[in-house]
Amino acid sequence: MTLSVSNAATDKISPLLPLTTEQAQLVERVFTFTTTHVTGNGPAIFTIYGDAGTGKSVVLAHLFAAIQTAARTDATSPLADTENYFLVNHPEILKVYREIAGQQPHLFKKDFQRPTTLINQINQGKKHADVLVIDEAHLLLSQADHYNNFYGDNQLTALMATAKVIILVFDETQVLRLKSFWTEHRLEHLLAPFAHETTRLTHQFRMQANDALISWINDFTHQQLRPLPASAGQHYDLRTFTDAEQMRQAIVQRNQAVGLSRIVSTSGYPSTLDGGKHYITEGKFHLPWDQYNYTSTPWAELPQTIDEVGSIYTCQGFDLNYVGVILGPPVKLDDHHRLIIDLNQYTDVEAFKRRTDLTDPHELTLIKQQLVLNSINVLMKRGVQGLYIYAHDPRLRDYLANA
Known part of the structure; x- marks a missing residue:
């Protein structure tokens, strides 16, 4: 085929x-x-x-x-x-x-x-x-x-x-x-x-993955942690990485082979709307966030963006052939190996602008956590042919590598 x-x-x-x-x-x-x-x-x-x-x-x-x-x-x-x-x-x-x-x-x-x-x-x-x-x-x-x-x-x-x-x-x-x-x-x-x-x-058209992976992503983004499926389907490439730079190199290879392959990330790294470059660093991995795109060409179609990290603001709604997702510092496992969202480490200030109609602190915290989980859902479902995952949190990284 x-x-x-x-x-x-x-x-x-x-x-x-x-x-x-x-x-x-x-x-x-x-x-x-x-x-x-x-x-x-x-x-x-x-x-x-x-x-x-x-x-x-x-x-x-x-x-x-x-x-x-x-x-x-x-x-x-x-x-x-x-x-x-x-x-x-x-x-x-x-x-x-x-x-x-x-x-x-x-x-x-x-x-x-x-x-x-x-x-x-x-x-x-x-x-x-x-x-x-x-x-x-x-x-x-x-x-x-x-x-x-x-x-x-x-x-x-x-x-x-x-x-x-x-x-x-x-x-x-x-x-x-x-x-x-x-x-x-x-x-x-x-x-x-x-x-x-x-x-x-309900039918999934973008991802050539099987229902097992779609269900895993949906569960993960509702804080229900399960082992990764043994297979994501005959025509889907699912990988986890313990080294972000190795994941970047794999995405570059896929981009050279089929195009439209990019690294993306959740928030949790330095990011300010000041026109300057702000970098995501994970060991030897060191790339800037996506820059504001003043051209008429979508971000993922610009050749130079293979050397940037995409965000929900450039990737939502788009298909990529392969996507490498970095789960940033807010996404982690606690002492009981439960998936949690640490809002104190979320750096996207635009996401949490105050609302006067949401006054219950507990409800607001739950909503903010779900917004972060939603961003993971958006990023993980970008890849038509493959999904690669790297987690900043050592516990989560080990879990994914051994799951």
């Missing part, structure tokens, strides 16, 4: 990609939902739930292409002449969608926006929105964030005030920061008064 290898992020979510029967049926179902409700007062909301790698983005890409084609070419469609936008609150993923738009006849780069940009333009009377498609809706801000020029209370609420139809994908295990804190319960409570439908995707 010959496995396909991709070196472009656009190859993973292009509307030209073939869909499975189930995915095609879902696109048709949501398209019908859209045309049914776009002439109403709104908002009507369709929510697609699914873990990382379950094909949410490719479904949205096909759906939005169909919506815009109808809006711009079919005078008999309820969508004719509607103003529609695709939103994603992640600058690196936005670059991918805009690159795709440049290759499609009925998609324009301006169709793809950050939520804050569109919300502010709507508030200024410069734009309105009929249909909104929102990728990675778990990244929507759920409180004001002046750093990102959002002054409302909740981005989804602000968008619901203007749109007639909203289609969003959501995964609470990819919620990473308090300022975008969501749970399925919170989302469902917000949407309850409105016309809405939901579906849940």
